[in-house]
Amino acid sequence: MTVTIVVDNEEALVDDVIIIEVKGLEKNQPITVRAETTEKDQVFAGSGCFTADDNGYVNLFKHASSSGTYTGVSPMGLFWSMKNAPNMPSGMRLIKNNASSALIVNLTVFSGHVTFEQTYSTTTSSLCTKEIRRWYMGNGVQKIKVKTGRIRGMLFLPPGKGPFPCVIDMFGTVGSCVEFRAALIASRGFASLALPYFIYDDLPNELSDVELEYFMEAVDWLSKHPYIDGDNLGVIGVSKGGEIALHLGYYCDKIKSVVSINGAPFFTTIPMLYKGKLIGQSIFHPEKAVNGEEGYEARNCMDCEIKNFLPIWEKDVNVLLVCGLDDRCLSDHILTNLNNCYPPDRKHLCKLLSYPGAGHLIEPPYAPLARSTEKFVRGVGGDHGVFKILWGGRTVEHAHAQEDSWKHILQHFRSTLMNTSSSSATSTGDINYVTKAASSKL
Template sequence: MTSRRVSRREWLASSLAVAAAATGGCLDTALVDENAGSIDRPARTKVGTPLRLRVSGFEPRTVVTLECEATDEAGRDYTGSWSLRTDESGAATLVNEDFTNNAPKSNWYGSERGRRIAERLTVSMILHRLSFESLFASSPNFFMGSRNSVTLSFHAHSGLFGTSTPSRSQSRVLVDPGVSRRSVEANGLVGWLYEPATRGPHPGIVALHGASASVPHRLSEMLATHGYATLALQYFDAPGLPESLERIPLEYFDTAIRWLTGRPTVHDTGIGLFGISRGVEAALLTATGYDGPVAVIGYSGGGVVRHGVAGVPPTRYIDRPAWTRNGSPVANPDAIRATFDAIEDHGRHDCRAALLPNAIRSRTPERLLEQALVPVEEIDGPVLLFAGGDDQQWPSTAVAALTVDRLRRRDHPRPFGLRTYCNSGHIFGVPYADYTGVPTNDTNGGSPKANARAAADSWPTVLDYLENGLR
């Protein structure tokens, strides 16, 4: 005798039928809906952009169940379902409010204009709203891995025994296979240029790694997928460059911007700077000296200058500058020590970023603190920072909060802000990556689930800020 696996929808339908019989049929949803309906959607969308998914052809003002299925690189089947109420024409759209489950715990600190951009309601990161049902372990996060795209399968039905719509699929693209890559070894630069598959000219972005010299290739591919010519720049630990994060001339980043914006396929009217960890310092310092529109995005870092570090990956702080301008250190060593002593005492781990600046300021002489802070108010564009409240490697929430506090005190006219993910650590950023192992070890902090959800949650905001600043 052959058994058939009962689908989740069939199980739900039979359960509700029993409930309907027990309650005299007093349910909002009709038992039978003869209208099969249809699903309207683009066949292909990019990760971080809206799904633009709509059901139609159902009874007016009734409940329609929309179901989604997808399989990750590990072969695990993920599912999700949402109840939508149709309008008077029998149609309904999946909206952000339907995604309230699985949202990561976070806090915002910044301008109101910045918050409005950061909280724009779009249905985008659907894959981290799906679940993998397991009887023996907690649900893992959807893992795209080396895949450039994943296929979502949708169907919808109304009524307990109504006919389901024909299944419709949508390809969610993380990296466009048409993105080109070339190595860059010009003007003393070391890097890789990722360009969109579409014709230019495109806005340009320079992406900067942190103290481990791990070049952000995947993020650069993703940015190119969304139409940004992205230079993933290495600035130490390569031939012709310093051995570690020590005495890095900011003129090197100026050269990178000139080279990128001087290409015929790249706009020369503005630039984006994308930093990770200590690369956020470099991005903010470079942006203050850039004469033109600039958008700055930073993960796990901020605009507080610290000493250089020895080794790759970093082994210890050294009493030598990390950054120079015209051959001179950009910050006073005494100011750096005083500021980070106060940060270690009052701001190492706290998700409430808005409370940190005053606590740190109470322990640091104003004249020294001002020498350690990047003059971010000089940046002609939006500034968006992300931090993990459980960052074990770097006091990212504190240094980012001091950056936002300075923008606030100087009445920065462009959108700015910090999103702190309370349970995340130092490493997050690429949606649907594998955050088990090193990204979530004792050195980096967070949990695989928290880091994965912070990565997925932050990506649409990155795209919105870049759109606001560069297009």
């Protein structure tokens, strides 16, 4: 009998759980399954070792991996446990540049239980292969390049006639226009604007030249867009983008809902201009940084004093804080202290999600952990240049945080932006999440 790989959905969204099966094996036959994807010449892969049942069958939804890049039962283990392939440099982060193209994944079955490294040996024989596609941008989602006034970015519109509630999506000091999460948000029923703010097109090259008015202009533009429900606008950001998200929630009354992923209630290291003045300035202590083997760790460099916090608890904006407790860039005390600033009669406006073992870069579900990356940094410890930055996170715990927080993020926006009669948006379907029994093992 021919060995084959069967996948229940070969064109799934990246936050969908898929079922991978291997059929046609011998009874109790040992095999290794590898998933591999390439983006911008960077190769990521994950593997698991399995033993066929009495019928010569392996189902990753039911059967445990005994070794590889993950162990135990986890339908998506091949994906969240991905790491750099042999001969690839350390410090890689999987970022899909063009969200309208698929993330192509090659599945390969090898004979026997072999190590991750051995799957790349020319002496290791493969039994079969299969190519699948995983998408950030679902069927019917429109992608529109934005270049109006000084606003730059990508607008994603879900299927339907609208008007749609809209989420502004921002990333951190990676710069450029990062569009994959915005595309996924649109695939779940919201309009979404991937909003770059430096190192893109004709935008500033330096963070110190970025003004809060730029983001306010984006809000005003969206509020008047014919396909956008201007009464239901939200914002999500990670790292520096999370800081900006909180400030938009405070300074802009048009923003109803905020998600800040490891973003401080002040501007870390570099304040921002607003009406010609610097706002959100905080004190950075470079002498408290640790430059270790894994990279530059700055989690203890920022003051956690509440007196420096943006008093967003004074505003009628719904806030969700996502905090990785193994974040090596930002102290987890900062978001805990921010949540504690809410008086009892305003506690309903803020929710804090804290995840042990999760790092700084909490992405949508099943993305590989980027524990550290190399990046060009201006002004770290008074120096400029390429630094290896330690973001933190432990693989299994970080994967759980990404899966769990994504459910809460979508629910947060659904409950705060889809609760008025003016919104005609509909979700394109609930995420097909792992059952509790499987999820507990990831």
